Amino acid sequence: MNDHELDLLVASAATVSDDEIAHWVRDVPFADLCEDIMTTTDFETSPPDALQLDNVHRLRPARRWKRVAVLASAAASIAALLLAVSVRDGGHQSKAWAAPLVEFAQRSPLMLIDDNAWRVTRADESSADEGEMTFAGGAQSAELTWRSGPLAEWLDDRKYDGIDHGPHAVVNGTAEVVQYNGTQTFTALWSADDRVLEFRVDGTTADEFGALLDRLVVVDIDTWLRAMPASVISAADQPSVVTEMLAGIPLPSGFETATLVDQADVKDRYQLGARIVGAVSCAWIQQWIDATDAGDTALAQSAVNAMTTSSSWPIVLEMRASGDYPDVLQTYVDVMTNGDTASAGGKARVIDTYRAALGCEA
Amino acid sequence: MSAERSERFRSLYQAEAVAILGYAARRVGRPEDAADVVADVFTVAWRRIDDVPTGEAARPWLYGVARNVLSNHRRGAWRQDRLTDRLRGELRAMATAVQPASEDADIVRDALRRLSADDRELLQLTAWEGLSPNEIALAMDVPAGTVRSRLHRARHQLRRELQRGERCAPTGHVCADERPLVTEHGEHR
Numbered sequence: 001m002n003d004h005e006l007d008l009l010v011a012s013a014a015t016v017s018d019d020e021i022a023h024w025v026r027d028v029p030f031a032d033l034c035e036d037i038m039t040t041t042d043f044e045t046s047p048p049d050a051l052q053l054d055n056v057h058r059l060r061p062a063r064r065w066k067r068v069a070v071l072a073s074a075a076a077s078i079a080a081l082l083l084a085v086s087v088r089d090g091g092h093q094s095k096a097w098a099a100p101l102v103e104f105a106q107r108s109p110l111m112l113i114d115d116n117a118w119r120v121t122r123a124d125e126s127s128a129d130e131g132e133m134t135f136a137g138g139a140q141s142a143e144l145t146w147r148s149g150p151l152a153e154w155l156d157d158r159k160y161d162g163i164d165h166g167p168h169a170v171v172n173g174t175a176e177v178v179q180y181n182g183t184q185t186f187t188a189l190w191s192a193d194d195r196v197l198e199f200r201v202d203g204t205t206a207d208e209f210g211a212l213l214d215r216l217v218v219v220d221i222d223t224w225l226r227a228m229p230a231s232v233i234s235a236a237d238q239p240s241v242v243t244e245m246l247a248g249i250p251l252p253s254g255f256e257t258a259t260l261v262d263q264a265d266v267k268d269r270y271q272l273g274a275r276i277v278g279a280v281s282c283a284w285i286q287q288w289i290d291a292t293d294a295g296d297t298a299l300a301q302s303a304v305n306a307m308t309t310s311s312s313w314p315i316v317l318e319m320r321a322s323g324d325y326p327d328v329l330q331t332y333v334d335v336m337t338n339g340d341t342a343s344a345g346g347k348a349r350v351i352d353t354y355r356a357a358l359g360c361e362a
Numbered sequence: 363m364s365a366e367r368s369e370r371f372r373s374l375y376q377a378e379a380v381a382i383l384g385y386a387a388r389r390v391g392r393p394e395d396a397a398d399v400v401a402d403v404f405t406v407a408w409r410r411i412d413d414v415p416t417g418e419a420a421r422p423w424l425y426g427v428a429r430n431v432l433s434n435h436r437r438g439a440w441r442q443d444r445l446t447d448r449l450r451g452e453l454r455a456m457a458t459a460v461q462p463a464s465e466d467a468d469i470v471r472d473a474l475r476r477l478s479a480d481d482r483e484l485l486q487l488t489a490w491e492g493l494s495p496n497e498i499a500l501a502m503d504v505p506a507g508t509v510r511s512r513l514h515r516a517r518h519q520l521r522r523e524l525q526r527g528e529r530c531a532p533t534g535h536v537c538a539d540e541r542p543l544v545t546e547h548g549e550h551r
Contacts, residue, residue: 006517010489013470014388021384028452030383033401034375037408038368122505134505143507147515157518202507270430321410323430324402 105221107131109146109172109197112227114217118142120227129195142212145198151191154198158187165206171216175199177209188213241269245276245315250306252283270322273315274359281307281329282360288336307333328357367411374414375404378421381491385428388490397449402431415500422493422500429483429501473523481516488513 001009104123108131112120118137132145147154158178165177168188175188175197186209187200199216201209219227242260251257260276284303291299310316310333311326320326332354379400386399406427407414415423474482480502487493487501495513499506 001521003517006520007485007489009470010474010485010520013467013474014486014490015471016384016387016393018384021380021387024387024453025380025383028397028449030379030400030449033404033449034372034379037401037405038371041405041408124508132508132511134507141505141507143511145511157514200507200511271433274433320406321413322406323427323433324406325430327402327405 101225102221105224108133108224109144109192109195110218110221110224111144111171111197111216112219112224113137113142113212114215118215121229123228140201140203142199142201145200146195147198149191149194149196151189151196154189154196158189162187168210168213170199170213171218173197175213177206177213179206241272242276245273246280247314249277249280249313249315250309251280252287252303252306255280255283270319270325273319274325277310277313277316277319277325277329278358278360281310281332281358282355285332285336285354285358304336307336332358370414371404371408371411374407374411374420378424379404381421382424382428385425385491386432388486389432392454394450394454397453399428399431401449403428406431418497419500422497425487425491425493425501426503470524473520476523477516477519481512481519484509484513484516485520 107129108123113135115137118135121134121136121141123133124131130145130147132143135142135144155176155178162178162180165179165186168175168177170188170190172192173190175190177186177188179186183202184204185200185202186204186206187198188209189196189198191197199213201212204212242257246257246260260279284307288300288303288307291297291303310329316326316329382403383396383400386396386403387393390396390399403424407424414420474485477485483502484498487498493501495509496506498509498513502509504512
């Protein structure tokens, strides 16, 4: 079964067809929704005042942050765990990297391209035994992927649609080179340290690809981490992501931020923001519920006061560009402001819903 | 300027609401929940109308927002108002007319469910929404090269899942590894 046939198979498994959707749209007044949104929602005209300009510059581009989010999350741990400590060693400055970064490096093949024209632009892990990194060299890019084996299965898969160019010696093994049929995409697969490594370049020739394979090197952890994009890895020079996201957010008394750094599995800045904002908000809401029950109006009001500032928390402002979490949060703030403990969004009791709705159940 | 924004939003909504509804309806547990997704996605789009890319890039941008909206949905977080309540009611009534899934479709869905969420989304964006790798890159916010690489892997994984336990796929009575679903002796593998 070729890719097209497989795609058709997946298409056939859709729960709702395009025809059914078209039928729905004909009979359901979706057009009303358009006008309703415009009449009930303000659009944003310029960067809100509360979002400091230097902060905006630091956060941009968002894509870059998202692409390296695993490392960013790991970098977030650095602030709480140790922050990189610089020491002098015979004139060579080396760093004591944070444990999560070292673990990430150890799970990688520690490979780089030994050519100043090529630099690492991203590195990511999709699971403990699977990851990839991208190199940029001028207009070209190359990808190195590591994953579990067996090698034979991956080779069979690549050769199924490809042209076999035979073996090619690389620094830590012997790779099989395959050219994708009808393209200038070359890929090389080999085994090293019980993993399958794959190095792939688009828009190249067999000779160029072979020359690039020859320049692959295995380096030590320090060298590898130093080759990561500066915005992610230079923890000594960068605030942690968690600390940055907590900026401007009032915290309840006794709130433990240390638990927030354990978010290395979060790969998306929006989702990490949701977890952090959710954790803080849930703590405030719980304080509000408890204080209200206990008749401590001052304590309850302090929670309300804190939560009414949430619409201007920098990370909430940033998240508004990408999703509706801030709107959901606002429904709870509105309920708190109105002093109505009974419901949020007119649907369910706050006490029953806020932890799930704001994502702080764990 | 406000009138221009309104006009642009109307055009965007007119052009893309069906696509976003389809995206949502195929991913939520109950079809009526799709009304909330559409409302929330376009609320974000209206709020950020100056940031919505023009031309063909608009739809992948909206899919990217929809992905985040859906993640909120999975948290149980909803902004609900009277209009979406009404749309929900009407969609619920419409959805009763949806044909039950065939056994073949169930086999493929089971195989898809066993993939990682990202792999599944890649395959679905390709097959259900008809996005190219470059468009998926915009929607998922990863490099296009990575999309191609992961798509290749995801297809490989799906084929493997379809083969596992002799879960042969139905289309053309062909298994994922090209073995016939029914042998020449009429035995089902």
